[in-house]
Amino acid sequence: MKQNKFLIRIFDEVNGDSAISVDDGDLIFKKIDNALSQSLSVELDFQNINLIITAFLNAAIGQLYSKYNSEQLNEKLKLKNIKPEDVHLFKKVIERAKEYFENPKGFEDSIKE
Numbered sequence: 001m002k003q004n005k006f007l008i009r010i011f012d013e014v015n016g017d018s019a020i021s022v023d024d025g026d027l028i029f030k031k032i033d034n035a036l037s038q039s040l041s042v043e044l045d046f047q048n049i050n051l052i053i054t055a056f057l058n059a060a061i062g063q064l065y066s067k068y069n070s071e072q073l074n075e076k077l078k079l080k081n082i083k084p085e086d087v088h089l090f091k092k093v094i095e096r097a098k099e100y101f102e103n104p105k106g107f108e109d110s111i112k113e
Contacts, residue, residue, distance in 0.1 A: 025059025062097035
């Protein structure tokens, strides 16, 4: 039987308990994108992560909205072991990414104003 779930342990990917690097976020985005393009479900495990910043999340998760819609991501991407105090960061990144990729030009114009 073929395994259709791809697990990414953030702690292992970033070599520690801080998810702060945009480069690490980009690498995780590429792994997620690669798995999704093969019709795999992806599980991002944030166990033992003590510090997360939005720059990392924008790179890792926000970019996904440029290629996939919310429905696809809700179905195929699962997040686990997120600390309750970090949940708002994920919500903020996802909301911003959705707004941006629905209307990139309008978003950039409103930032300039």
